[in-house]
Amino acid sequence: MLNQVYRLVSTRQFESQTIDENLTSNEIIVRPTYLSICKADQRYFSGNRSQAVLNKKLPMALIHEAIGTVVYDPQNKFSAGETVAMIPNTPSHQSPIVKENYLTNNHFRSSGYDGFMQEYVFLRHDRVIKIPQDFEPNMAAFTEMISVGVQALTNLKETMDADQDIIGIWGDGNLGYIIASLAKSFFPESKLIIFGRHQYKLDYFSFADETYLVSDIPPELKVSHALECTGGSGSQIAVDQIINHIRPMGTIMLLGVSENPIEINTRLVLERGLTLRGSSRSSREDFEGAINILAKDCKTRERLCNLIGETQKVSSIKEVVSFFEKDSTSSWGKGVMRWEI
Numbered sequence: 001m002l003n004q005v006y007r008l009v010s011t012r013q014f015e016s017q018t019i020d021e022n023l024t025s026n027e028i029i030v031r032p033t034y035l036s037i038c039k040a041d042q043r044y045f046s047g048n049r050s051q052a053v054l055n056k057k058l059p060m061a062l063i064h065e066a067i068g069t070v071v072y073d074p075q076n077k078f079s080a081g082e083t084v085a086m087i088p089n090t091p092s093h094q095s096p097i098v099k100e101n102y103l104t105n106n107h108f109r110s111s112g113y114d115g116f117m118q119e120y121v122f123l124r125h126d127r128v129i130k131i132p133q134d135f136e137p138n139m140a141a142f143t144e145m146i147s148v149g150v151q152a153l154t155n156l157k158e159t160m161d162a163d164q165d166i167i168g169i170w171g172d173g174n175l176g177y178i179i180a181s182l183a184k185s186f187f188p189e190s191k192l193i194i195f196g197r198h199q200y201k202l203d204y205f206s207f208a209d210e211t212y213l214v215s216d217i218p219p220e221l222k223v224s225h226a227l228e229c230t231g232g233s234g235s236q237i238a239v240d241q242i243i244n245h246i247r248p249m250g251t252i253m254l255l256g257v258s259e260n261p262i263e264i265n266t267r268l269v270l271e272r273g274l275t276l277r278g279s280s281r282s283s284r285e286d287f288e289g290a291i292n293i294l295a296k297d298c299k300t301r302e303r304l305c306n307l308i309g310e311t312q313k314v315s316s317i318k319e320v321v322s323f324f325e326k327d328s329t330s331s332w333g334k335g336v337m338r339w340e341i
């Protein structure tokens, strides 16, 4: 079957390429409908990766946050027209120890393998998951990012000590907001404090117990554990600040992506017995967890709808480029394309 794949070929330039695809019995065909842009997509689109990485990974279809409708399922596990979230990570084997999103020879769509900017997506059965009909589609489009939050909070719960008093989140943007929205499901008794750089963004976190501008944190304030959700150059400052505002033996979850290594004050990490744990991407189990939480808790669903930013129908490559440009300058929320190419 001939399929149009819309690949980024160079900075800010997409091309439609025709691929002849063969459906295997263990695969399903999905028509993408709502596609949500991640900061990782923006780094490729704007060329904010090393030339070596760009040479290695491009041309490549972007987008790893998307929902779609089932077109054909040879195993009839899904009916045509059903709405599904597509899981971007495709592991080639299982491990009793390593979670599927950390296995080495993974294929992660839009990171070396074609993402969801396609006419049709051919996926393994276990890489799609049903989305309840009452989920707002622009919010459901970023189920993957919500599943990343489930993975991070699950990892924190696995690693932290018995002190559950105060959970601190550094980062007042998309990832920080998602994790803050999920935190009460994981730590209902804990106090939630958000640390950000913009008061107008912190104002969205009205459900948190406290918020602070990072330029104005009381020196004596200490959190039990923290999640760093900043990335880029901000993460070095954030991690340094967390180390200075965390209790002994606290756990720091690292989620922000930086192009260059960051410096960490290891002397204080040792002195305070801190644990740093990386958390990246997510597994099918995290998608199931995210959907279960949202299906049961419409308040969290509504809260996450506050994260819907720019939305637009796109029916040409030109409109995709202009939407990426618009998203890159948007001050709040997730940009979501209604895919009509």
Ligand SMILES: NC(=O)C1=CN([C@@H]2O[C@H](COP(=O)(O)OP(=O)(O)OC[C@H]3O[C@@H](n4cnc5c(N)ncnc54)[C@H](OP(=O)(O)O)[C@@H]3O)[C@@H](O)[C@H]2O)C=CC1
Pocket: 038, 039, 040, 145, 148, 170, 171, 172, 173, 174, 175, 176, 195, 196, 197, 198, 201, 214, 229, 230, 231, 232, 233, 234, 235, 237, 238, 254, 255, 256, 257, 258, 279, 280, 281, 282
């Ligand atoms: N680990 C994973 O699996 C995933 C990682 N990510 C990564 O997470 C990072 C954040 O993504 P996203 O939330 O979408 O980005 P956003 O830009 O929406 O949010 C980041 C926010 O953190 C603020 N910030 C920067 N420095 C600090 C600091 N020192 N203390 C507190 N806040 C700070 C930023 O302010 P300002 O804009 O002024 O810098 C911005 O408002 C990115 O690097 C992204 O690639 C995203 C998805 C999954």
Ligand SMILES: O=C(CO)[C@H](O)[C@H](O)COP(=O)(O)O
Pocket: 038, 039, 040, 064, 108, 110, 111, 112, 144, 145, 148, 257, 280, 281
């Ligand atoms: O956004 C993410 C997951 O949702 C990851 O940070 C992203 O997949 C990292 O990929 P790359 O190394 O290609 O930037």
Ligand SMILES: [Zn+2]
Pocket: 038, 039, 040, 064, 145
């Ligand atoms: Zn992402």
